[in-house]
Amino acid sequence: MKRLIVGLVTLTLTSGIDLSEGASIYTETFSPPLSTSWNDKFGSPLVIEPSEGNPDYYLFGSTETGRVRAYTTSTQFTGNWAAAGIAAISYDVRNLSTNGFSFQTSLSLYGGGGGWGYPAGHAWIQPDDGWTTIVAPFDPTWTVQQAEAAGWWNQTTSEHPFSEVVQDIYELDVYIYQSNRHFGIDNVGSTVPEPSTLALLAMSAFGLLAYGWRRRRAV
Ligand SMILES: [Ca+2]
Numbered sequence: 653m654k655r656l657i658v659g660l661v662t663l664t665l666t667s668g669i670d671l672s673e674g675a676s677i678y679t680e681t682f683s684p685p686l687s688t689s690w691n692d693k694f695g696s697p698l699v700i701e702p703s704e705g706n707p708d709y710y711l712f713g714s715t716e717t718g719r720v721r722a723y724t725t726s727t728q729f730t731g732n733w734a735a736a737g738i739a740a741i742s743y744d745v746r747n748l749s750t751n752g753f754s755f756q757t758s759l760s761l762y763g764g765g766g767g768w769g770y771p772a773g774h775a776w777i778q779p780d781d782g783w784t785t786i787v788a789p790f791d792p793t794w795t796v797q798q799a800e801a802a803g804w805w806n807q808t809t810s811e812h813p814f815s816e817v818v819q820d821i822y823e824l825d826v827y828i829y830q831s832n833r834h835f836g837i838d839n840v841g842s843t844v845p846e847p848s849t850l851a852l853l854a855m856s857a858f859g860l861l862a863y864g865w866r867r868r869r870a871v
Pocket residue numbers: 681682683705706707708709710838839
């Protein structure tokens with residue numbers, strides 16, 4: 653039994669897993685040197701503003717001629733997300749409209765011949781909400797049905813499973829849906845969230861317990 657406890661403590665210490673929060677793989681903070689890898693699919697200019705940027709700089713835009721689809725094909729957000737262990741994308745959004753109107757936002761991923769969106773309930777962001785964090789969690793092994801059951805939606809007519817798309821991401825989009833709004837986007841990040849690391853640790857601990865129990869039974 654003593655050996656079992658030593659084993660568990662050793663496992664916890666050597667695994668180096670931070671159990672307090674998910675581990676960030678990459679976060680776009682829009683701090684200098686300024687990234688120019690974000691553009692709008694519909695042609696509205698996106699600029700990097702140097703203040704009130706949660707912290708530092710942030711991406712500013714307006715939907716004066718309609719909705720905005722801010723997208724990036726930056727290498728930090730493309731490639732095989734399943735192999736990288738990415739299981740959540742998050743971003744901060746802020747409503748800077750002076751007319752008091754709210755807007756809706758969502759996230760989209762494109763790759764592997766398909767596209768999947770995460771509308772986050774098409775959350776309404778109000779001008780006095782400040783910076784609001786939108787988190788889009790996922791399991792890279794999802795089928796079409798599993799992704800839809802979790803609130804994601806298939807954006808292409810072809811039925812490319814979620815698992816196929818996240819293995820070959822080439823573009824990440826943030827949508828702002830309503831026109832005549834001003835908005836800020838910041839801290840677009842990919843993470844390995846806590847539940848998967850906890851589950852891994854729990855499985856290891858259970859394995860050690862079972863091993864110790866079997867040894868004791870054998871004596
Ligand atoms: Ca920032």
